[in-house]
Amino acid sequence: MNAASTENVTPVAGPMDPELRAAIGRIARVPQLLVACDYDGTLAPIVEDPSKAVPLPESVAAVRALAALPQTTVAVVSGRALRDLAALSRLPSEVHLVGSHGSEFDIGFVERLSPELIAVRTRLRDALRDIAAAHPGVRLERKPASVAVHTRGVDPQIAAATIDAVRSGPATWPDVTVTQGKEVIELSVVATHKGTAVDQLRTQLSASAVLFIGDDVTDENAFGNLHGPDVGIKIGPGETKAGYRVAEPIEAARALGLLLETRRHWLFGERAVPIERHSMLANGRTVALLTPDAKVSWLCNPKPDSAAIFADLVGGSPAGHFSVAPERGGIPLGQRYRSGTMTVETRWSGLTVTDWLDKPDPKATPDGPAIISGDSTLVRVLTGTGRVRLEFAPRPEFAQVAVQLQPLGDGLLVLGSNEPVALYSPGVQWEVGNDGGYETAKAVVDLAALGGQVVLELRFGTHSLEHHRLPIHERQAAAERPWKDWVASLRLPTTARDLVARSALTLRGLCHEASGSILAAATTSLPEELGGVRNWDYRYCWLRDAAMTARALVDLGSITEAEAFLRWVDGCVERTGGHPERLHPLYTVDGYELGAEAVIDTLPGYAGSRPVRVGNLANHQLQLDVFGPIADLIAATADVRGSVRAEEWRVLENMVEAVRRRWHEPDHGIWEARLPPRHHVFSKVMCWMTVDRALHVVRQHGGEDRPEWVELRDRIGANVLEYGWHEHAEAYSVAYGDEDMDASSLWIGISGLLAGDDPRFLSTVLKIEADLRSGPVVYRYHWDDGLPGREGGFHICTAWLIEAYLRTGRRTDAEELFLQMIDTAGPTGLLPEQYDPLAERGLGNHPQAYSHLGVIRCALLLDNMLKQ
Numbered sequence: 001m002n003a004a005s006t007e008n009v010t011p012v013a014g015p016m017d018p019e020l021r022a023a024i025g026r027i028a029r030v031p032q033l034l035v036a037c038d039y040d041g042t043l044a045p046i047v048e049d050p051s052k053a054v055p056l057p058e059s060v061a062a063v064r065a066l067a068a069l070p071q072t073t074v075a076v077v078s079g080r081a082l083r084d085l086a087a088l089s090r091l092p093s094e095v096h097l098v099g100s101h102g103s104e105f106d107i108g109f110v111e112r113l114s115p116e117l118i119a120v121r122t123r124l125r126d127a128l129r130d131i132a133a134a135h136p137g138v139r140l141e142r143k144p145a146s147v148a149v150h151t152r153g154v155d156p157q158i159a160a161a162t163i164d165a166v167r168s169g170p171a172t173w174p175d176v177t178v179t180q181g182k183e184v185i186e187l188s189v190v191a192t193h194k195g196t197a198v199d200q201l202r203t204q205l206s207a208s209a210v211l212f213i214g215d216d217v218t219d220e221n222a223f224g225n226l227h228g229p230d231v232g233i234k235i236g237p238g239e240t241k242a243g244y245r246v247a248e249p250i251e252a253a254r255a256l257g258l259l260l261e262t263r264r265h266w267l268f269g270e271r272a273v274p275i276e277r278h279s280m281l282a283n284g285r286t287v288a289l290l291t292p293d294a295k296v297s298w299l300c301n302p303k304p305d306s307a308a309i310f311a312d313l314v315g316g317s318p319a320g321h322f323s324v325a326p327e328r329g330g331i332p333l334g335q336r337y338r339s340g341t342m343t344v345e346t347r348w349s350g351l352t353v354t355d356w357l358d359k360p361d362p363k364a365t366p367d368g369p370a371i372i373s374g375d376s377t378l379v380r381v382l383t384g385t386g387r388v389r390l391e392f393a394p395r396p397e398f399a400q401v402a403v404q405l406q407p408l409g410d411g412l413l414v415l416g417s418n419e420p421v422a423l424y425s426p427g428v429q430w431e432v433g434n435d436g437g438y439e440t441a442k443a444v445v446d447l448a449a450l451g452g453q454v455v456l457e458l459r460f461g462t463h464s465l466e467h468h469r470l471p472i473h474e475r476q477a478a479a480e481r482p483w484k485d486w487v488a489s490l491r492l493p494t495t496a497r498d499l500v501a502r503s504a505l506t507l508r509g510l511c512h513e514a515s516g517s518i519l520a521a522a523t524t525s526l527p528e529e530l531g532g533v534r535n536w537d538y539r540y541c542w543l544r545d546a547a548m549t550a551r552a553l554v555d556l557g558s559i560t561e562a563e564a565f566l567r568w569v570d571g572c573v574e575r576t577g578g579h580p581e582r583l584h585p586l587y588t589v590d591g592y593e594l595g596a597e598a599v600i601d602t603l604p605g606y607a608g609s610r611p612v613r614v615g616n617l618a619n620h621q622l623q624l625d626v627f628g629p630i631a632d633l634i635a636a637t638a639d640v641r642g643s644v645r646a647e648e649w650r651v652l653e654n655m656v657e658a659v660r661r662r663w664h665e666p667d668h669g670i671w672e673a674r675l676p677p678r679h680h681v682f683s684k685v686m687c688w689m690t691v692d693r694a695l696h697v698v699r700q701h702g703g704e705d706r707p708e709w710v711e712l713r714d715r716i717g718a719n720v721l722e723y724g725w726h727e728h729a730e731a732y733s734v735a736y737g738d739e740d741m742d743a744s745s746l747w748i749g750i751s752g753l754l755a756g757d758d759p760r761f762l763s764t765v766l767k768i769e770a771d772l773r774s775g776p777v778v779y780r781y782h783w784d785d786g787l788p789g790r791e792g793g794f795h796i797c798t799a800w801l802i803e804a805y806l807r808t809g810r811r812t813d814a815e816e817l818f819l820q821m822i823d824t825a826g827p828t829g830l831l832p833e834q835y836d837p838l839a840e841r842g843l844g845n846h847p848q849a850y851s852h853l854g855v856i857r858c859a860l861l862l863d864n865m866l867k868q
Contacts, residue, residue: 282509799854
């Protein structure tokens with residue numbers, strides 16, 4: 001609504017203007033918000049006696065609550081003297097008070113007036129006292145830098161004469177600024193007004209946007225200075241530069257209440273679903289997450305490390321989602337994976353939603369066109385007899401790009417983004433509305449009237465809304481068959497067999513088939529502490545994590561993923577130009593360096609956990625442990641296959657050469673602490689393991705023995721055994737000379753460097769158990785890593801302690817801890833990175849490869865123990 005349209009309109013109380021509601025929705029979601037209000041006529045209704053102008057309880061409640069929110073500042077900018085404003089409003093110290101139209105920002109203001117201005121102020125007070133004495137009923141209000149002449153309640157003729165006398169007299173003096181309001185004229189020795197006051201606050205607070213509410217002529221200066229995403233709300237009739245209008249102060253209080261509700265949800269999450277309760281869809285190209293009530297809350301396109309089109313997970317509903325639910329509402333009966341697949345079913349009475357990610361059609365056929373040229377399709381099949389409510393809210397580029405939704409034929413086109421997107425939805429009548437500046441499509445469908453089934457296909461990379469040539473049941477079978485065949489080929493243990501199968505499918509779902517890389521996790525910025533800053537982007541391929549993931553699948557009998565990953569590593573090594581020691585710890589899924597780590601400050605984060613990050617600064621760290629898991633993977637793959645491929649030999653030799661060149665250096669370690677490098681015990685053990693596994697491959701698979709490798713391995717082993725031991729801790733600690741413990745030091749025995757019955761390993765296990773285990777979890781460490789806050793226990797560390805228990809003969813303890821660990825999984829068997837044993841909920845990115853490979857490794861070891 002522009003300013004012209006609000007002129008000379010007498011407002012009528014009623015429902016809030018939809019455009020104002022949308023504007024509040026938009027401004028509620030800016031990173032740093034300044035809310036500024038006038039006092040009289042805004043927070044407090046106008047009354048005859050200004051000394052009795054008490055703010056509305058509704059306004060006070062909203063202002064107090066807004067001021068308590070993070071990244072939100074509230075200021076009251078009034079014409080009243082600051083001391084009077086403070087005494088009358090009784091607002092808390094969190095609310096900034098600005099008096100005298102911006103002349104007073106703090107109590108010490110008077111002391112800053114120059115002697116010259118104090119002299120002008122004295123003359124001004126004397127002159128206005130004389131004018132008031134000559135006009136009965138006129139009241140003067142003396143302020144530190146000004147004098148206000150009030151004519152409220154005075155005979156109109158006397159009031160007019162008073163104003164004339166002021167304007168023809170003191171108002172004409174140099175160094176005097178005049179501000180005219182409703183039944184008041186104010187003369188100040190400081191040239192300021194509410195507009196400059198708001199600008200000063202904006203600058204001091206680095207505000208992203210300002211919402212200003214006022215009713216007086218003096219507020220027009222503030223309205224006139226608003227720009228960009230700012231919102232101005234005028235109370236009452238009269239010309240205004242504000243973009244929006246309400247009738248009276250109580251409606252302004254309602255607007256503040258809506259702002260509070262919307263911003264609180266944006267900052268803290270709208271009933272954030274526990275992380276572990278999300279289920280993952282995958283098709284080898286990208287991944288998506290579903291909430292337990294069938295909301296698609298996360299989907300990146302075209303690759304898993306691309307920008308998200310649905311980011312509800314870290315931004316709430318304004319960041320994009322695709323929701324399906326019975327019109328009557330209600331909690332689902334349950335959610336489950338179809339056995340041996342990545343297809344998820346969510347069930348209510350009278351409604352089943354079946355979701356999967358389909359691959360693109362390979363080519364056109366005479367029976368019909370290829371629907372998609374190269375990207376994925378999200379398929380959602382609704383079956384049942386009830387009425388279903390749909391809501392489609394695409395928000396490309398992490399909700400940074402506003403798109404238009406165009407109903408057309410059998411669906412919707414998503415217009416305005418770089419990637420074409422179409423929602424094929426025959427039989428659905430969509431209504432497109434504007435939601436806070438973004439278009440959202442809503443519909444209600446009657447399944448019984450549509451034959452009991454509705455098919456929704458979100459097609460990426462195309463605007464085609466053509467009918468697919470294959471029936472939906474055939475497409476589902478074709479999508480599920482590769483997953484079922486693959487699971488059937490695995491050698492699954494009897495221990496936790498179903499959970500191991502789900503973990504294996506999850507790991508395969510994190511594999512990017514086109515490149516061979518493997519994701520560390522499906523998401524970014526899910527917090528290690530609710531409300532904390534330990535939020536990282538894990539949608540990339542870490543050499544270490546991926547190698548360990550592929551190794552777990554090799555142990556189950558599948559080497560396809562390992563072979564593809566090792567080809568990917570070979571490409572990364574080749575791009576170092578003969579310097580494998582310069583490998584980065586992680587790469588994009590395509591094997592290239594990451595861009596700079598960045599923060600999306602328009603997203604509030606999961607349950608208000610900010611910042612939301614894209615990219616990962618660990619890309620620039622030196623992590624010398626990454627070579628060990630790769631060499632271990634090559635050895636395991638060669639043992640299963642019985643031979644070593646040429647590219648694997650190249651990778652293996654490059655890993656050993658990298659270790660030879662740099663093993664003696666300090667590094668940043670496995671946990672990527674943003675601290676100076678240290679000689680980490682785990683990194684040294686992994687350097688030893690690199691050469692040890694390389695020697696195994698050479699001896700088992702036809703290569704010539706390498707005496708120089710033997711010497712290198714033994715030198716590294718002797719070094720870490722001597723210097724990694726801490727006498728006072730009586731254990732192998734985090735780094736040479738540091739007493740603090742670290743769960744990764746368990747690898748001193750897990751790797752085979754020390755025997756399971758070696759007293760030094762036994763002592764290390766006991767020390768880590770005592771210092772780092774808490775119920776069902778094991779923490780990485782408790783040393784200061786330079787970041788604020790705390791974190792949960794790491795599932796992979798728990799798995800390492802289980803393995804250490806088994807290696808040291810503590811089988812019962814291992815079985816007990818394993819059961820405790822798997823009990824923390826979500827209802828569909830998925831695990832995030834961490835678990836908080838006090839809050840009893842998952843933390844960190846989800847699902848995490850580390851956690852699921854830990855489940856597989858432990859189950860296999862426990863199974864082998866049972867067979868012995």
